[in-house]
Amino acid sequence: MTAPQEHPLPDRPGRRHLLRAGTLGVGALGIGAAGAGLDRALRDPARTEAGSSRPDPAPYGGTAVPFHGAHQAGVETPAPAAATLLALDLRENVDRDGVLRMLRLLTDDAARLTQGEPALADTEPELAAEPASLTVTAGFGPGLMARADRPAPEWLAPLPAFGIDQLEEQWCDGDLLLQIAADDPLTVSHAARMLLKDSRAFATIRWSQTGFRRSPGVVRPGSTLRNLFGQLDGTANPAPGSEHFSTVVWRDEGPFAGGTSMVVRRIRMDLDGWDEADRGAREAATGTRLDSGAPLSGGDETTPADFEKVSANGFPVIGEFSHMRRARGVDDGEHQEIYRRPYNYEHAPSPGSGQLSEAGQVFISFQADPVAQFLPIQRRLDELDLLNQWTTPIGSAVFAIPPGCAEGEFLGQSVLE
Amino acid sequence: MTAPQEHPLPDRPGRRHLLRAGTLGVGALGIGAAGAGLDRALRDPARTEAGSSRPDPAPYGGTAVPFHGAHQAGVETPAPAAATLLALDLRENVDRDGVLRMLRLLTDDAARLTQGEPALADTEPELAAEPASLTVTAGFGPGLMARADRPAPEWLAPLPAFGIDQLEEQWCDGDLLLQIAADDPLTVSHAARMLLKDSRAFATIRWSQTGFRRSPGVVRPGSTLRNLFGQLDGTANPAPGSEHFSTVVWRDEGPFAGGTSMVVRRIRMDLDGWDEADRGAREAATGTRLDSGAPLSGGDETTPADFEKVSANGFPVIGEFSHMRRARGVDDGEHQEIYRRPYNYEHAPSPGSGQLSEAGQVFISFQADPVAQFLPIQRRLDELDLLNQWTTPIGSAVFAIPPGCAEGEFLGQSVLE
Numbered sequence: 001m002t003a004p005q006e007h008p009l010p011d012r013p014g015r016r017h018l019l020r021a022g023t024l025g026v027g028a029l030g031i032g033a034a035g036a037g038l039d040r041a042l043r044d045p046a047r048t049e050a051g052s053s054r055p056d057p058a059p060y061g062g063t064a065v066p067f068h069g070a071h072q073a074g075v076e077t078p079a080p081a082a083a084t085l086l087a088l089d090l091r092e093n094v095d096r097d098g099v100l101r102m103l104r105l106l107t108d109d110a111a112r113l114t115q116g117e118p119a120l121a122d123t124e125p126e127l128a129a130e131p132a133s134l135t136v137t138a139g140f141g142p143g144l145m146a147r148a149d150r151p152a153p154e155w156l157a158p159l160p161a162f163g164i165d166q167l168e169e170q171w172c173d174g175d176l177l178l179q180i181a182a183d184d185p186l187t188v189s190h191a192a193r194m195l196l197k198d199s200r201a202f203a204t205i206r207w208s209q210t211g212f213r214r215s216p217g218v219v220r221p222g223s224t225l226r227n228l229f230g231q232l233d234g235t236a237n238p239a240p241g242s243e244h245f246s247t248v249v250w251r252d253e254g255p256f257a258g259g260t261s262m263v264v265r266r267i268r269m270d271l272d273g274w275d276e277a278d279r280g281a282r283e284a285a286t287g288t289r290l291d292s293g294a295p296l297s298g299g300d301e302t303t304p305a306d307f308e309k310v311s312a313n314g315f316p317v318i319g320e321f322s323h324m325r326r327a328r329g330v331d332d333g334e335h336q337e338i339y340r341r342p343y344n345y346e347h348a349p350s351p352g353s354g355q356l357s358e359a360g361q362v363f364i365s366f367q368a369d370p371v372a373q374f375l376p377i378q379r380r381l382d383e384l385d386l387l388n389q390w391t392t393p394i395g396s397a398v399f400a401i402p403p404g405c406a407e408g409e410f411l412g413q414s415v416l417e
Numbered sequence: 418m419t420a421p422q423e424h425p426l427p428d429r430p431g432r433r434h435l436l437r438a439g440t441l442g443v444g445a446l447g448i449g450a451a452g453a454g455l456d457r458a459l460r461d462p463a464r465t466e467a468g469s470s471r472p473d474p475a476p477y478g479g480t481a482v483p484f485h486g487a488h489q490a491g492v493e494t495p496a497p498a499a500a501t502l503l504a505l506d507l508r509e510n511v512d513r514d515g516v517l518r519m520l521r522l523l524t525d526d527a528a529r530l531t532q533g534e535p536a537l538a539d540t541e542p543e544l545a546a547e548p549a550s551l552t553v554t555a556g557f558g559p560g561l562m563a564r565a566d567r568p569a570p571e572w573l574a575p576l577p578a579f580g581i582d583q584l585e586e587q588w589c590d591g592d593l594l595l596q597i598a599a600d601d602p603l604t605v606s607h608a609a610r611m612l613l614k615d616s617r618a619f620a621t622i623r624w625s626q627t628g629f630r631r632s633p634g635v636v637r638p639g640s641t642l643r644n645l646f647g648q649l650d651g652t653a654n655p656a657p658g659s660e661h662f663s664t665v666v667w668r669d670e671g672p673f674a675g676g677t678s679m680v681v682r683r684i685r686m687d688l689d690g691w692d693e694a695d696r697g698a699r700e701a702a703t704g705t706r707l708d709s710g711a712p713l714s715g716g717d718e719t720t721p722a723d724f725e726k727v728s729a730n731g732f733p734v735i736g737e738f739s740h741m742r743r744a745r746g747v748d749d750g751e752h753q754e755i756y757r758r759p760y761n762y763e764h765a766p767s768p769g770s771g772q773l774s775e776a777g778q779v780f781i782s783f784q785a786d787p788v789a790q791f792l793p794i795q796r797r798l799d800e801l802d803l804l805n806q807w808t809t810p811i812g813s814a815v816f817a818i819p820p821g822c823a824e825g826e827f828l829g830q831s832v833l834e
């Protein structure tokens with residue numbers, strides 16, 4: 001491995017303004033102001049010919065995202081191509097000490113695997129060789145906090161039931177969440193398997209969800225993802241690396257300071273029904289143009305929507321019940337914004353379903369406070385959102401994401417000790 | 418779109434020595450000799466700054482593999498990162514004319530989508546914008562040949578039952594096979610959906626299998642794939658672009674001249690059991706070193722195996738029952754070689770299975786004659802192969818791959834007219 005060096009690819013948002021492990025501490029969490037300028041360098045063990053003009057034939061395999069730091073990786077860092085989310089339930093005999101031992105073990109595995117090194121008990125060490133921007137992010141459910149004899153934050157609880165929900169138990173809740181994501185599905189598969197093996201003595205699988213975004217190098221870094229409806233999805237996100245992002249996402253006090261909350265919703269998308277709707281009906285439902293992602297009031301993807309604009313007939317150009325209008329934050333002093341980092345899912349249809357495929361989105365959002373930020377948005381969408389015709393939440397879970405850890409610590413140590 | 422130009426990335430095997438559509442014809446099929454030197458250029462609509470020294474931030478999205486040519490793409494062309502295989506069954510009321518109409522429609526879709534253009538009836542045209550080396554390969558089962566009133570080749574039939582098989586009907590056979598593969602899973606998803614929609618009036622889904630290889634840019638182009646066991650898998654493959662490849666894969670006479678046969682086997686891999694075996698037992702089973710892929714008799718991945726070599730105790734170094742020894746071709750005048758182009762699969766375990774995941778390989782092989790080439794190898798593996806302890810074929814299908822088509826023709830036209 002070579003020494004850490006700047007990554008030679010164009011900057012991606014989210015790889016900037018992250019802190020090195022050495023600066024860890026509550027005082028360092030005011031990233032936007034005090035922390036700006038401190039870049040978290042990406043290590044790339046494959047790059048030994050720095051300065052060579054020949055294009056690297058494998059530019060994405062060797063990229064390693066630092067594991068240690070003030071925040072966990074996998075939130076503000078760019079969302080890589082492939083992800084598996086594992087929700088585990090603690091075995092009945094696992095006590096506080098067992099929880100801590102499990103976290104110590106999984107942290108050690110994650111710290112190695114993300115740097116392209118095999119885990120200690122790795123039986124397929126060759127599959128660890130390409131980290132491909134692997135991140136492992138841990139989240140705690142109320143059950144883990146209780147087992148560890150620590151009070152769960154008030155906001156760490158299942159979301160209230162919504163009218164649009166058709167939740168299936170198999171996609172809900174969990175004691176421990178592991179978000180394993182990399183630019184390569186084989187890397188994700190191996191890391192997920194390794195972590196599962198080492199958690200086996202402590203926990204069982206509650207659910208597992210696998211999703212995809214664009215492969216590395218297919219669209220420009222930082223491009224907004226198109227979902228399976230073809231919509232640009234995530235335009236309104238706060239920009240990773242900005243002070244605004246920190247305000248929206250990172251908690252600034254309490255045991256989870258430097259951490260955040262994670263909402264995972266499995267949203268089934270009725271692609272067949274969507275196909276039958278014409279473009280006008282679709283754009284009316286979203287409030288945006290499908291091609292450019294621009295609001296129907298005009299401009300481009302990043303132009304602010306003009307909700308006051310009316311057509312010649314006096315009707316609002318962005319409909320009252322459009323997704324865009326219903327989803328926006330309301331200015332009542334609270335910052336009703338969230339950071340979405342979703343993955344698409346698709347698999348073979350259930351036999352006899354008549355569908356072309358089972359498909360949808362593993363909706364993932366991070367926000368400092370799910371009750372103050374996520375809930376009001378979701379309530380408005382639940383009441384009325386034209387997009388609900390084609391989308392059905394079938395899974396739901398909330399996790400508390402502890403802050404990052406320094407070398408020698410384990411994930412969640414500051415929260416649980 | 419810019420005019421066709423050479424792809425600026427390093428050469429990948431299989432992108433050479435393919436013929437331009439203009440040279441199509443039976444006489445052009447002797448690729449190794451007469452056709453050598455004719456490169457099939459790759460079009461890359463995203464590359465407008467040729468000669469620029471700035472690295473392309475999205476080098477893989479715009480790459481288009483030519484659709485028309487002497488052979489179908491998706492066989493000798495490099496295997497991209499993601500693939501969906503769809504096996505369709507013709508509806509009862511579809512006659513010969515219906516088969517031809519369906520193929521004409523699907524060919525038109527494939528010709529457009531592979532070049533980064535939406536299909537005619539595309540309702541999500543934005544999702545067609547990044548072809549990412551998309552290929553669509555069509556294969557015919559015996560049912561399609563019968564419906565089209567044309568005799569099926571003798572070799573086009575289900576494989577005989579093997580002792581190791583535990584076939585499940587849901588993964589076997591089919592009238593029409595579509596192999597849809599690209600370096601991006603969203604591209605594959607959209608193309609598969611578009612083709613399925615246009616086939617709906619003619620056919621129903623029999624099975625669908627989705628698999629993955631490494632993402633683009635994660636390992637060097639042309640690297641041998643590691644499967645989920647961590648084995649380098651495909652070392653013994655004939656090299657795409659070589660005369661040897663043509664001999665092994667392309668048929669040189671009959672209606673399917675310029676085409677080939679495709680065997681698809683769904684092979685469940687017992688990753689949990691494999692994990693429990695120690696490295697010595699695994700390497701004895703494969704006959705190769707797990708790290709380098711070298712035969713146990715020494716050398717590196719490409720060193721020919723020395724099956725005569727014995728240990729100090731007089732035992733063969735490469736065991737009699739090792740996969741490598743059982744799988745190799747026997748020199749009896751026939752060329753018992755095949756070209757493997759597999760994909761990994763993995764999905765969430767069935768509830769209560771106790772497994773960490775359902776995983777395995779979508780085994781895909783191409784060979785001029787499945788009876789003379791694939792069958793003897795498979796028979797030897799069936800009789801005795803230590804690797805069988807951890808692998809179970811659960812699906813099986815054979816398809817006849819028609820040759821490529823020229824512009825204005827449809828896939829299989831020369832075979833069915």
